[in-house]
Amino acid sequence: MRQNESETQVAVRVAGLSKAYGDLRALDGVSFEVPMRRVFAYLGPNGAGKTTTINILCGLLERDGGEVSILGRDVAADPVLVKSRIGVVTENSNLYPELHCRRNLEYTGELYGLSADRRRSRAESLLNDFGLMDKAGAPFGTLSRGMKRRLTIAAALMHEPEILFLDEPTTGLDVPSARSLRDLIRRIVGGGATVFLTTHNLFEAEELADEIVVLIGGRIVERGKVSDIKRRIGGARCLTVSFSQSVSGGDVLGVCPAIRNAELQDGALKFEASDLHDAIAQLVAFCNKENIRMNDIGIREPSLEDAFVSLLAGAGKSDGKDRP
Numbered sequence: 001m002r003q004n005e006s007e008t009q010v011a012v013r014v015a016g017l018s019k020a021y022g023d024l025r026a027l028d029g030v031s032f033e034v035p036m037r038r039v040f041a042y043l044g045p046n047g048a049g050k051t052t053t054i055n056i057l058c059g060l061l062e063r064d065g066g067e068v069s070i071l072g073r074d075v076a077a078d079p080v081l082v083k084s085r086i087g088v089v090t091e092n093s094n095l096y097p098e099l100h101c102r103r104n105l106e107y108t109g110e111l112y113g114l115s116a117d118r119r120r121s122r123a124e125s126l127l128n129d130f131g132l133m134d135k136a137g138a139p140f141g142t143l144s145r146g147m148k149r150r151l152t153i154a155a156a157l158m159h160e161p162e163i164l165f166l167d168e169p170t171t172g173l174d175v176p177s178a179r180s181l182r183d184l185i186r187r188i189v190g191g192g193a194t195v196f197l198t199t200h201n202l203f204e205a206e207e208l209a210d211e212i213v214v215l216i217g218g219r220i221v222e223r224g225k226v227s228d229i230k231r232r233i234g235g236a237r238c239l240t241v242s243f244s245q246s247v248s249g250g251d252v253l254g255v256c257p258a259i260r261n262a263e264l265q266d267g268a269l270k271f272e273a274s275d276l277h278d279a280i281a282q283l284v285a286f287c288n289k290e291n292i293r294m295n296d297i298g299i300r301e302p303s304l305e306d307a308f309v310s311l312l313a314g315a316g317k318s319d320g321k322d323r324p
């Protein structure tokens with residue numbers, strides 16, 4: 001069946017998706033689209049419903065309502081076809097600890113029905129691309145955590161899927177392993193695939209993603225390009241000030257109406273200013289009155305983290321911890 005032009009540009013389309021576990025509405029009318037050949041980040045705190053969504057998209061979990069299409073096909077109506085065109089890496093690896101790395105890859109290829117020749121050549125090139133050639137003969141169970149994650153992703157790519165779903169790919173990895181995995185994700189997209197990743201890590205979303213959706217409590221609270229989201233969260237700018245003597249956030253908030261938020265960070269006070277000019281004028285007035293000096297002052301655009309904190313505050317119910 002020929003798909004129309006717009007359909008071929010959309011990797012994943014979700015409309016009005018809902019899922020409950022008993023009384024808990026894990027997903028409550030979620031809708032979004034994932035463009036092809038991009039990194040799409042599905043961002044949210046723990047318990048937001050990210051894994052539930054990914055499991056439904058990949059046909060691992062049934063939905064209660066709504067529509068899901070992957071590459072123009074309904075995953076529930078066409079599970080075999082859809083699964084042949086996607087790869088999934090969940091939080092736990094499905095590889096065999098006692099099998100060698102190369103054998104794990106070849107065995108995965110076998111499950112996908114690849115010919116023996118194809119299995120061998122795919123395993124060879126993935127071991128190479130993923131920097132795991134010197135571990136080809138090592139049992140999977142003996143690898144470091146970062147290498148295990150890499151091999152699990154390699155296995156999910158054996159059948160050259162068009163979309164790769166990664167559920168919290170860097171969670172639990174040390175900094176260098178997480179960084180090398182992010183490089184790998186960029187290369188996978190450079191090779192023409194679409195990557196759908198979930199993360200609770202704002203830095204990761206900001207680093208990797210072209211488009212993000214922010215999910216809180218089973219609802220989408222924000223979506224778009226990272227830069228647009230930062231802009232939309234307000235003209236709020238962050239000011240970091242170190243004073244010549246100890247000043248509390250409360251001291252400043254009471255007398256500087258242009259400052260919305262104050263928190264202590266590395267010995268300096270970090271403020272969110274609704275208007276930069278007014279905030280600085282009010283800070284200077286405060287300092288003059290109290291006979292305090294500002295030793296250092298830094299101004300920056302809000303990061304995605306700042307945006308996310310504002311969203312959480314606005315949502316008024318989640319603090320980034322698991323919901324009951």
Ligand SMILES: Nc1ncnc2c1ncn2[C@@H]1O[C@H](COP(=O)(O)OP(=O)(O)O)[C@@H](O)[C@H]1O
Binds near residue numbers: 026044045053
């Ligand atoms: N199998 C399940 N049974 C009951 N509740 C579940 C189940 N799986 C997830 N939940 C709950 O659904 C909500 C969303 O979970 P999940 O999709 O795992 O969130 P995330 O991946 O964003 O951390 C959470 O409150 C979680 O406790």
Ligand SMILES: [Mg+2]
Binds near residue numbers: 050051167168
């Ligand atoms: Mg999860």
